[in-house]
Amino acid sequence: MNVLVCAACGRRLSPPLRLLPELPERPAYDGRDGARRAPSTVPRGRCAVDPEPSGRPYVPHPDPEWMGAAHPGGPVMLDPDGPGCLVSAGPRGTLVVHPADTEGLLAPNPDVRRTGCCGEPEGDGPDWVCPGCGAGVASLLASCTGPYETHFLPDAVRAVPA
Template sequence: MTVFACATCGSAITGPLTELPEMPARPGNRGHLRADGSRRATATVPLGFFALEPGPWGAPLVPSAEPHPVFPGGPCVGDPDSDDGFLVSAGTRNTVVLHPDDARGLRQDPDLARHCSGCCGLHGRAGMNQQCPCGAHVGTLVNDCNTAYELHLEPSRVHPATE
C-alpha cells in the first residue's frame, strides 16, 4: 500500500492506497443530480485505490486543430484565440489519480476566480487548485458536471511511501 505525502512539508495527504494496474475507463461525464441541485459524475477511481494517468493531463493547454477532449475525462474546449480550433492538455504525464475522498486535509486554493468557472464545480483547466495545509499546491480536483470526478496529484509535488 502507498501513502502520498506533500513534497514540501512531508505531511501525509492520503491514507494507504492500493495501485491499480491501469487507469480505469472513465464512467462518462453525465453528472448525477445531487440534493443541492448540482451534478457530479461517478468517481473514476474507487475509494482506497489510485492509478497513474499515462497521458498529458491538466494545464498548460495548447491549441489543436482536432476536436479532442481537453484532457482525458474532460470536454472538448474551443480555443478562444481561433475560430475553429480547440485546446488540449500539454500537462504532466503520470499524474496520480485517486478518489477525491481519499485526500486528507487538502484545501481549495482561495483564488476561486482562477479555478471555479464550471456551473457545478471545478473544471481543472486553470491548473492546480488543491493545497496541502502548508500552502503548497499538490494537485487538481475536477468535479464539475461535464468532467470526470477525480483528484490528480502532481508527481513532482508529492512523494509516495510504501507501507
Template sequence: MTVFYCAKCGTALTGDLVALPTVPDVGDPDDGRDKKTGRARSTVPHGYYAIDPEPWGAPFIPAPAPTPPARSTGRELLRLATPTPTPTISAGLRDSVVVHPDDVLPRLVTFTRGGNWTGCCGPTGAHGPNLACTCGSRLATWTADCLGPNELHLDPVRVYAWNLGAAARDASHDEQRP
C-alpha cells in the same frame, strides 16, 4: 499499500491506497451521477489510486494537426472555447496520481485564484492546481463539474509515495545480509 505525502513538508495526504494497473475508463460520465451535487462518480474507487501516463490538465496547447475525434473516455476536461476554434491538447505533466477525492479532500485546502475553481457544480480543473497542502504547496487539481469527470490528480513533482509493503520487504532483505 501506498501512502502519498507532500514533497515540501512531508504531511501525509492519503491513507493506505492500493494501486490500480491503469486509470479506469468511466465511459458515460452521466452513469452514476450524484443527484444532489450533479457530480459524476469518481474515476478511481475509494481506497485506490492509478498513475495516468498521459499529459493531463493545464496548460493546453494547439493540437499539432487536425485529428478525427477520439472515442470519449468520459475523462475529458471541460474547457471554455478559446477565441479561435483551434483544437487544443493537454501539455500538463505526465504520471499524475489519480485518486478518489474523498481519499485526500479532508487533508487539503482550496486554492482559488485566476479562475481555477470555475464551474457550475464544482471545479472544472482546466485552469491548474486548485488544492493545496496546509503548508501552501499547490499540489492537486480536482475536477468535479457536472459536465466532466470527477477525479483528483496529485502533481507527480509535488508529492511522493511510500510503499509500506516494499519498505517491509527491503527491511527483511537487509536483515538477511551477512
C-alpha cells in the same frame, strides 16, 4: 498500502491507498449538459497512474471542428478565444485518486478560482495545496463532460508505506 505525502514538507495528503495496475476506463459522457458529476474513475482507497496529460496548461485541439467530449486525457473545454476545444497539455504520470479520499487533507489554492457550471479552474497552478507548507500538489477534475477525479502532481508527492 501507501499514503501520499507532500514532497516539500512530508505532511500526509491521503489515506492509505492501494495502487491499481492501470487507470480504469473513464465513464463515458452521458450527453447531459449542465452541472453534474460523473462517477469517479478510481474507487475509494485506490490510486492509479494516468499516462495521459492532465490539467493545466490547456491548448487548442489541432482540429477546430473536433468536439470530442471523451478525450482520454481528461476534460475538454470550449476554447474561449476561437473555434473548437481546449485539451490538456499538462503533466503525465499524475496519481489519480477518488476525490473523497482527499477531503480534509488538502487546502484550496487561493490563487485559483473555479468558474462556470463545470467548475473548471482558472488561474495559475494546481487548485489544491498542501495545508502544511502551501505547495501546489493536486487538481480536481470535475467538469460536466469529463471524469471526476483528483490528480496529484508526480513531483509534488511521494508514496510512503502506510
